[in-house]
Amino acid sequence: MIGPLCVLGACAAGAFGASAASASLPELGRCVPDAGKGAFTRSNCIGISKTHTGGFEFEPGPGAAPAEKQILGGVQLITPNKIKISCTDAQLTGQYTGAKTERITNLLIQGCELVGPLHQNCYTNPLEPGTIETENPLVGEIGFIPGSKIETNPWVGWDLKSENSAMPIVGFMCGEGGGTLFVKLEGSVIGKVTKTNVMASEFGLAYKQTEGKQIPSAFIGGEEDVLKETISQIGGATTEEQAGLAAGGPVTDGEALEIKAKP
Numbered sequence: 001m002i003g004p005l006c007v008l009g010a011c012a013a014g015a016f017g018a019s020a021a022s023a024s025l026p027e028l029g030r031c032v033p034d035a036g037k038g039a040f041t042r043s044n045c046i047g048i049s050k051t052h053t054g055g056f057e058f059e060p061g062p063g064a065a066p067a068e069k070q071i072l073g074g075v076q077l078i079t080p081n082k083i084k085i086s087c088t089d090a091q092l093t094g095q096y097t098g099a100k101t102e103r104i105t106n107l108l109i110q111g112c113e114l115v116g117p118l119h120q121n122c123y124t125n126p127l128e129p130g131t132i133e134t135e136n137p138l139v140g141e142i143g144f145i146p147g148s149k150i151e152t153n154p155w156v157g158w159d160l161k162s163e164n165s166a167m168p169i170v171g172f173m174c175g176e177g178g179g180t181l182f183v184k185l186e187g188s189v190i191g192k193v194t195k196t197n198v199m200a201s202e203f204g205l206a207y208k209q210t211e212g213k214q215i216p217s218a219f220i221g222g223e224e225d226v227l228k229e230t231i232s233q234i235g236g237a238t239t240e241e242q243a244g245l246a247a248g249g250p251v252t253d254g255e256a257l258e259i260k261a262k263p
Contacts, residue, residue, distance in 0.1 A: 028062070036055070046262060107169075141158070161188035214226050
């Protein structure tokens with residue numbers, strides 16, 4: 001009976017290992033060669049080797065080149081009351097800080113205007129109309145998001161917010177003569193990763209909204225993560241409401257990485 005019991009024990013251990021691996025996902029990391037000793041049989045670290053004799057091992061987190069740069073086009077910020085700020089592109093520069101985290105140290109948004117009867121430039125410096133820039137650090141975390149119709153191919157998103165909860169994501173002016181409106185963006189926003197389970201130096205990120213409502217608005221099983229836009233008229237009234245972000249484009253990494261979403 002010793003032989004069968006050992007086999008059963010090995011199977012149980014293998015099942016436990018797979019379950020533990022699944023529980024830690026999604027993760028950002030690297031699938032590296034490990035001939036004959038790896039936990040995975042394929043170069044994207046999908047397909048568990050039950051005997052741990054596969055050719056590849058997954059190492060969570062970035063390696064020696066953790067830098068990243070996001071270039072997002074078609075940027076639109078829209079509220080349910082149809083207040084719309086449109087920008088040509090946004091550039092976010094930072095680095096990955098762990099298997100599930102990132103830190104953005106510079107946000108540059110260009111070609112920005114408040115859309116309406118009178119198109120008003122938006123800016124952080126009145127000498128650079130249309131340009132919004134901040135070095136207020138932002139932090140991101142990955143998690144599973146709803147929407148996938150295939151159970152074996154779950155979707156992953158990045159949730160971005162201000163590192164300091166007392167600080168907005170960004171604040172800027174809109175209007176002529178030094179600005180007639182002050183706009184403050186707070187809260188957090190989730191964008192969908194468009195390439196997972198493959199080693200690559202670039203993947204995609206897409207933010208989606210409908211009538212000012214973010215899609216998705218939360219990680220699976222998590223609390224709601226949405227943006228709040230506050231608009232203050234200089235010397236006048238202040239309004240607050242939810243805002244939805246639409247944008248998309250490539251994220252270029254300093255090295256080949258994988259966002260692993262399945263075991």
